[in-house]
Amino acid sequence: MTQAVRVVAQRDGVPIYAYPSDPMTPPVSVLRFGPGGLPEKGRHIHDFPILVYLSATRSVLVVAAGQTIDPIWAIEQTDCVAVFFDPAALNDGARSPWPTWRNHPLLFPFRHGHTGGVLQLVVPSHRKRFWDNTIESMEAELVDRGEGHREAVLAHLTLLLIDLARMADDVVGDLRRSGEPLIADVFAVIERRIAEPLSLSDVARELGLTPGHLTTVVRRRTGRTVQEWITERRMADARALLSTTDLPIAEVARRVGIADPGYFARLFRTTHGASPRSWRA
CATH class of the missing domain: 1.10.10.60 (Homeodomain-like)
Structure with missing residues (x-):
């Protein structure tokens, strides 16, 4: 996982990761990795949503929160981008427990219930440039940390979530x-x-x-x-x-x-x- 994410508990020996909510941690983190470069290679659980984007194949993996994930599917993938985010940040930055924030309309795709906790979608070819540019803009904001970068990166995330909602279903x-x-x-x-x-x-x-x-x-x-x-x-x-x-x-x-x-x-x-x-x- 990213440096911001930490293990907070275990369930039947499976580590549970949480996304911290504090002024020093940005509400969104972006991590690029290639073959064998998974941040967590074993089975794990996280209490926040994750998007994994594969630009080469235009695939988007919608990773549900609260389910046990086996990331073996990503071992041989190249040029993966994982977007981690604190879902409570979508509600004006207020920290909210899972039962509250999961009702946010833009987070419904993360309640898909697919086996293994992963729903795979394909970005339409005419939207690929938008996804590439939006993720690059998020990375630039997180690197520069200029004034208003938290608001800017959340704005970019919201655009992705709107596009995702339309892809998953309206x-x-x-x-x-x-x-x-x-x-x-x-x-x-x-x-x-x-x-x-x-x-x-x-x-x-x-x-x-x-x-x-x-x-x-x-x-x-x-x-x-x-x-x-x-x-x-x-x-x-x-x-x-x-x-x-x-x-x-x-x-x-x-x-x-x-x-x-x-x-x-x-x-x-x-x-x-x-x-x-x-x-x-």
């Missing part, structure tokens, strides 16, 4: 299967109308609920408000457009449902600590 489908039909309906409305003006009242009206009741339910189930999820979805699309296109800032704003470029720039700066132009650079 977030809405996962929410419905997990017994969260109302939350699924909220995400379905946000997904369908994200490119147009959208507010809490709009979502509540479409679902036939009062804004106050909807806010209470969504906050209780996900830890965030409907408006925060709308903003998160807009910012995810904005980051993707800024990093993969040369579109003017005003056009990026329009495509994510914000007519006023000035308001978009202020919202982006509030969310990321940098202007859209600076973030793109």
